[in-house]
Amino acid sequence: MAQPGSKLVYWDLARIVFPGDEPAAANFAAATLWEGVPRDPGELPPDDLFRKASGLSRDEYMKKLRGMRTTAGSTIYRNVAMVSASRDAKEFYRVITQVRRTPKRMADWVEMERTIWRPLASQRVKDGLLRGWSSWTAVFPFGMDASHDAIEVTTHHSFEQAVQGWTGGNFAEYFAKVHPKMNIVTAVDRTRETRTIKRGTIWRVLVSEAKPGWNGPPASGE
Amino acid sequence: MYMRLLVSALALAGGAAFAQSADPAMHAVVTYFHVTPEHEGP
Numbered sequence: 001m002a003q004p005g006s007k008l009v010y011w012d013l014a015r016i017v018f019p020g021d022e023p024a025a026a027n028f029a030a031a032t033l034w035e036g037v038p039r040d041p042g043e044l045p046p047d048d049l050f051r052k053a054s055g056l057s058r059d060e061y062m063k064k065l066r067g068m069r070t071t072a073g074s075t076i077y078r079n080v081a082m083v084s085a086s087r088d089a090k091e092f093y094r095v096i097t098q099v100r101r102t103p104k105r106m107a108d109w110v111e112m113e114r115t116i117w118r119p120l121a122s123q124r125v126k127d128g129l130l131r132g133w134s135s136w137t138a139v140f141p142f143g144m145d146a147s148h149d150a151i152e153v154t155t156h157h158s159f160e161q162a163v164q165g166w167t168g169g170n171f172a173e174y175f176a177k178v179h180p181k182m183n184i185v186t187a188v189d190r191t192r193e194t195r196t197i198k199r200g201t202i203w204r205v206l207v208s209e210a211k212p213g214w215n216g217p218p219a220s221g222e
Numbered sequence: 223m224y225m226r227l228l229v230s231a232l233a234l235a236g237g238a239a240f241a242q243s244a245d246p247a248m249h250a251v252v253t254y255f256h257v258t259p260e261h262e263g264p
Contacts, residue, residue, distance in 0.1 A: 015262075026254035027262070034249045041251065068261040072254040079248035136250055 007035040012208035014094060016201060017159075026072035029203060038076065077136035077151060080110055081118045083125050084216025085132025085155050092131050093162040094155045094203045098148035099195040109150070109194035110137075116187050119178050121154075121166070130166050131155040148198045155205070162202055 010033035016024060032038065044050075050058040085092075101109050113135040121133030132155040142149060156162035175184040 024256075026256050028255045028257045030253045030255070032251045034251070036246055036249070038249050038251050041253070069255040069257045072256050074251060074253040077250045077252070079250070082248070139249070 007211070008039075009033050009035055009211045009214040010208070011210075012205050014203035014205045017093070017204050018202055020201075028069070041074065075141065076139045078139050080135040080137055080150070081114045082134040082216065083118060083121045083130075083132055085125070092155055092157060092205050093159055094153060094205055095162055095166075095200060096203065097152040097200045098198040099150050099152060100148055100198055101150055101195045102193060105194040108190075112187075112191055112194060113152075116179065116182070116191070120174060123174055123178050124166060128157070129161070129169070131157050131161075133166065150195065159204075 010031075012031050014029050014031070016027050016029070019027065044058060044062070047058040050056060050061045054061050056064065117135070118133070121130060124130035125132060132153075134153045135150070136153070137150045138146060138148065154162075154166045156166070172184055175182070175187070179187070
């Protein structure tokens, strides 16, 4: 059942671009954003909503989906910081960097994400060099056997922009502009100490839908 | 076809209104799928 106060505000579907050199368990990913705690994914909306949205009954809809795909896994994250993307209907690219935070440095990582990297991402987005940026901690699964415990996410207007990376180009100039009293080398080194990058993947987002009027979370995770 | 079927997901799950939450933080759910080649689309 949906949690009291929870609201689905965004959904998208993405296809992996470079699966890597091992057989990929998944070639598509669906992402949803919720204000509050999400609905238990095992509990489906009522039948009449399926009929209204798709013209199919809930059973017919689920049967059709099962014939097209198998579920390879799912994860839930809580937002740490976010720079909302501009809302457009075009395809875009998402880079997901899975990280494992350093024990006893987790609060440090959160602080750096919010006070150093978020303002930089905000400036890049304003200048059209980045589409969006966000940072999340894993809620489930968690623990040492989980592959990662947080993700850093960037979205890009184009594949070229995604390949260049969000800190590519004249990034040192941006850093100096946004943090004139901070040393970029110190900031990068400190960030590296707070987490280890486990795996990065790139996805092409094929279609997205946002709740009308929704334009990012209040205070954007600050 | 797979994409068209899923486009309705927002309408499906967003149709309800709720009261105040104990945890107002934004959450993301990512679900990974393997879509069979004949349904992948272009």
